[in-house]
Amino acid sequence: MDVKTLCLAVLSKGEASGYEIKKAFEEGPFAHFQTASFGAIYPALARLADEGMVTLTEHAQDGKPDKKMYRLTPAGREALFATLEITPGPDQIRSDFLFLLFFAEHLPPRRINALIDARIAFFKGALAHMDELDAQGPCDIGHGFVRGFGRAVYQAAADYLEANRAELINRVSEQNRNAAD
Amino acid sequence: MDVKTLCLAVLSKGEASGYEIKKAFEEGPFAHFQTASFGAIYPALARLADEGMVTLTEHAQDGKPDKKMYRLTPAGREALFATLEITPGPDQIRSDFLFLLFFAEHLPPRRINALIDARIAFFKGALAHMDELDAQGPCDIGHGFVRGFGRAVYQAAADYLEANRAELINRVSEQNRNAAD
DNA sequence: GGTTGCATGTAAATGGTTACATGATTGT
């Protein structure tokens, strides 16, 4: 998904500024399964405006640059729905964390522990964040389904790490002992 | 992780050609959590050779271009271990599948069904593939841990889809009925 | 006769991140 489509997607849930779109990828509805930086969002929004996919209204503010609120046009909504017709390819995951653990036998046991601790904390935090979002009231059907999916996967990930960290560290320590002989 | 480091990682498990490195990302040890295309692998390998991180031996073959087998040098191994010292950022996931399901209420129920079927099949296939790899004998500690992680997550994903697809489709169908009134 | 697997590589195009530039306000 390119950033233009991602912006359209966020705007389909209501008007927003570039800044708010970024937040939607960090804390909002799209958190954890899409991202984009300002350097990609602002140009994307400008192009969408050129193409008539969005309209913008400037709200003057003091001390800050004008806030530009973007709103989807019918053409923009159509374009978004058109992209929903693609056949999705396989999900792409790039995990530096798993890359490091792939080489666990070359990492000091303490480091493995710290790495896993941090990752469990991350998953738990994300899970708690989803609870908060749930508490804020019901959301759209698809949105709820995706959140449930994220929850299931994060829970499984945290559980796996908790259940298997001790054995991993034991095995690595044992190997280090043998290598020292 | 850039492609250069990824190549180093594959080569740490034994010598390989560019073609074989690609396969390692598709079916081999790095399957499902890292990818790279030929257009990235071949130039990366050439640069690694320039930098003295790998050596290459050409094996003449008939009917095919010479096969270039790359092998890690001590400097390459050191460079790989040096990158293991990074602090891993959050995992990056880009899922067109979840993007589509986020807008489930705008998708025909049949399509939702087909989409979920295909994804369950994918997860089950990946799980079966991991069983095969397990049957091929024991692997390194970290490698096994990562595979177990992937297994746990894929299993949870497949389970969630199976457990919640019916409700999702009911809810979308119901909404369509209401909208038709 | 067409697709898949083997095998390498280049170049154009894409798409994005990172860093920079600016600046007020609020909290620590």
Add this chain to the structure above:
DNA sequence: ACAATCATGTAACCATTTACATGCAACC
């Protein structure tokens, strides 16, 4: 004082994908 939040935007740089170029062998 310093960091974070709010707020927009540009430009240089980076990495990677996609398409192209080549070609044999095996299978269906």
